[in-house]
Amino acid sequence: MPKPIMTIFHLSDVHIGEPGVEVADFLKILDGVENKAKDVTAPLLLITGDLTSEGLREEFEAFHEAVEGVDIPMVIVPGNHDERNYGTAHFEELFGPRFTRHETEDVALFAVDSSEPDNDAGHVGRGYYPQIRDFFGLAKNKIKILALHHHLLPVPHTGREHNVVEDAGDVLWTLQVSRCSLVLNGHRHVPWIWRLNDMVHYTTGTLLSRRIRGATTQVYTRIELTRNEATFNLVAIDGAERILGRSELIV
């Protein structure tokens, strides 16, 4: 198998502040990520939202303190829990823009904030479709990745669907015409891979929340990208790993 051109440590739904979620566990996981990142090409720490439980200042500060010393390029977007109590203000102050880009020679990643204040459902908004199209349009020969908190396609075994992004159809169309290769999100707390035409959609699990579903456990995902394949490795809190699946990537 060819050497990966990028390794994404995809964390989501940390939920600092939720009863039972320990900052010490988060620090231990980040330590493990930093160690693994030393041996890989182009590591990226991607955190797709729900950093906090209630969007409160003290929760954001605890999260920020935990990640600020991590010496890996980082992309962070907020989730619906971070938008509670107008947490957006704290997010922007501590982490910067809610819409960001990350590019290497081989990969172009666009991260969007799909959350809205005091609304658990997701929404990207048509104002952002041209930005996504333009960004991916300039990244023709790269692996094109969209990262966001909410899912665009329903995830099985997560109960009744009620908060897929409200403009999912238009976002999916925008991604399809932009030849997006991979969508990375969280929110459902259950890891799952879908393929839709030429696109792979990956939902990672919750890192630390007690609100897991069925037989799933708390995990993050180490995603190894080669030019034409993504391998999704689930990593448990104790460091144990297993491959959830591999998907062909269309560039």
Ligand SMILES: [Fe+2]
């Ligand atoms: Fe969550």
Ligand SMILES: [Fe+2]
């Ligand atoms: Fe969420």
